[in-house]
Amino acid sequence: MFNKLIPCMRYSKLLFERHLHQIPLSKDRYGIIRKPFAKTMDSDIQLFKSILPDKNQILLDPQDTVGYNRDYFRYVRGLGTVVLKPRTTKEVSHILRHCNNRRLAISIFGGNTGVCGGSIPVFDEIILSMELMNKIEVIDEYSGILVCQSGCVLEKLEEKLLSKRMIMPLDLGSKGSCQIGGNLATNAGGIRLVRYGNLHGTVLGLEAVLANGTTIDLMSNFQKDNTGYHLKHMFIGSEGTLGVITRVAIACPTETTTQNVLFLGLRSYEAVLQTFLESKKRLGEILTSCELIDRVSLEVTVNHLKTASPIKDFPFYMLLETTGIQKEHDDEKVQSFLDYVIERGIVSDGVHACEPSKIDHLWKLREMIPAAVYSNRFCLTYDLSLPLKEFYDIVTVMRRRVGHLTKIVCGFGHIGDSNIHLTIAGDELTGEIQLLIDPFVYEFTRKLKGSVSAEHGIGLLKPKYLNYSKSTEAITLMKQIKMMMDPNGILNPYKVLQI
Numbered sequence: 001m002f003n004k005l006i007p008c009m010r011y012s013k014l015l016f017e018r019h020l021h022q023i024p025l026s027k028d029r030y031g032i033i034r035k036p037f038a039k040t041m042d043s044d045i046q047l048f049k050s051i052l053p054d055k056n057q058i059l060l061d062p063q064d065t066v067g068y069n070r071d072y073f074r075y076v077r078g079l080g081t082v083v084l085k086p087r088t089t090k091e092v093s094h095i096l097r098h099c100n101n102r103r104l105a106i107s108i109f110g111g112n113t114g115v116c117g118g119s120i121p122v123f124d125e126i127i128l129s130m131e132l133m134n135k136i137e138v139i140d141e142y143s144g145i146l147v148c149q150s151g152c153v154l155e156k157l158e159e160k161l162l163s164k165r166m167i168m169p170l171d172l173g174s175k176g177s178c179q180i181g182g183n184l185a186t187n188a189g190g191i192r193l194v195r196y197g198n199l200h201g202t203v204l205g206l207e208a209v210l211a212n213g214t215t216i217d218l219m220s221n222f223q224k225d226n227t228g229y230h231l232k233h234m235f236i237g238s239e240g241t242l243g244v245i246t247r248v249a250i251a252c253p254t255e256t257t258t259q260n261v262l263f264l265g266l267r268s269y270e271a272v273l274q275t276f277l278e279s280k281k282r283l284g285e286i287l288t289s290c291e292l293i294d295r296v297s298l299e300v301t302v303n304h305l306k307t308a309s310p311i312k313d314f315p316f317y318m319l320l321e322t323t324g325i326q327k328e329h330d331d332e333k334v335q336s337f338l339d340y341v342i343e344r345g346i347v348s349d350g351v352h353a354c355e356p357s358k359i360d361h362l363w364k365l366r367e368m369i370p371a372a373v374y375s376n377r378f379c380l381t382y383d384l385s386l387p388l389k390e391f392y393d394i395v396t397v398m399r400r401r402v403g404h405l406t407k408i409v410c411g412f413g414h415i416g417d418s419n420i421h422l423t424i425a426g427d428e429l430t431g432e433i434q435l436l437i438d439p440f441v442y443e444f445t446r447k448l449k450g451s452v453s454a455e456h457g458i459g460l461l462k463p464k465y466l467n468y469s470k471s472t473e474a475i476t477l478m479k480q481i482k483m484m485m486d487p488n489g490i491l492n493p494y495k496v497l498q499i
């Protein structure tokens with residue numbers, strides 16, 4: 001039943017670069033009109049040079065700034081001409097104070113792994129790149145707390161933590177590029193959320209600079225701190241519209257030393273749900289990830305990777321990971337879970353890996369799905385939270401609506417968190433296809449009281465859909481908060497809210 005895995009394959013390179021020149025400007029693509037912000041003048045550049053001591057902290061050459069004006073997924077392209085790279089909170093504060101006085105708009109740039117265009121300028125906003133704010137300040141193994149600047153790359157943090165036998169509570173496919181500040185700003189979810197919860201729980205404190213340059217210290221080194229309003233939550237998920245996150249204190253779990261990955265084949269969605277339920281009951285605290293992959297997602301990915309599926313054809317696959325600290329204990333639990341689901345016919349086939357290279361290969365089958373589908377000429381992705389009972393219905397319905405007009409309609413994602421990534425891809429995105437998809441997907445989600453953005457954020461692409469998941473009253477309050485904290489609207493304009 002449980003096959004031996006084939007060795008790791010060589011993975012084909014992503015093919016995005018060749019399309020870069022074709023990205024239309026965001027302002028044209030999305031019909032956005034420039035707000036009456038000031039334009040950068042020579043005197044502003046001189047002032048930025050006086051704030052930022054090193055030459056490499058300011059980029060003005062179009063060849064150097066071009067990469068800060070387009071996103072990885074080629075949805076958006078801006079016209080920013082100035083990139084500033086502060087190293088300290090004080091420098092961020094000086095920059096913001098000046099920009100606020102001058103009414104100069106700012107776009108905040110992290111690792112450029114966002115998928116909603118939240119970190120790319122639309123017009124000539126000044127680009128504030130956080131990449132040099134990459135200092136790790138404290139790793140305290142006793143309290144389990146990491147304190148660092150917000151430009152630290154997630155994977156680098158993970159490496160440093162491992163030297164003290166700790167890990168980050170979040171893990172993403174983009175960990176080699178994404179920055180912790182961007183993770184907070186977008187409230188990124190990822191593949192460990194089922195185990196460690198989201199950033200609203202694991203972030204103990206943060207420091208942010210407000211639009212007028214005021215630094216607000218919300219750092220805390222304690223799990224418990226009930227002193228007044230929990231303002232840190234306002235910045236988590238605010239996508240740079242309320243302030244610039246400059247430092248972070250985050251609770252980190254201790255290192256796990258044992259790992260099991262199961263790649264399972266299932267004959268029905270009902271079996272998927274049962275498997276998830278049993279995994280929670282029988283794997284308990286060692287369950288770290290619970291992912292769903294449908295047949296089409298796997299087919300596209302194995303073709304893209306020029307590999308083969310580790311098991312034969314099924315309508316659904318699940319990738320489950322457990323991590324722990326005692327091998328026998330974990331193995332026993334995993335075996336008892338497998339015995340249970342196989343004996344009852346819930347799981348029909350699968351592979352079980354505990355060696356790093358085999359585990360890596362199985363995870364690639366999940367993590368490379370986005371790259372595989374993005375190699376099509378058009379690709380629309382929807383990041384939805386939906387009730388588990390109806391979780392996969394959106395894929396079935398969309399397949400019926402547009403399957404005959406497109407190449408790919410697939411669903412995959414974090415079933416452990418009720419978060420599905422619906423993806424529709426093909427050769428040409430016609431008006432007919434668009435009308436069949438949008439706003440149907442959002443209306444479907446609203447009917448089920450789901451979320452139109454489970455983990456990617458709103459960014460530039462989704463402000464008009466915010467009302468599908470938030471009431472008018474809630475949006476009004478958000479706008480009032482934005483007006484109070486950034487009255488000139490200089491922070492990440494055109495994003496999140498339509499104001």
Ligand code: ZN
Nearest residue numbers: 190413421455
């Ligand atoms: Zn995801």
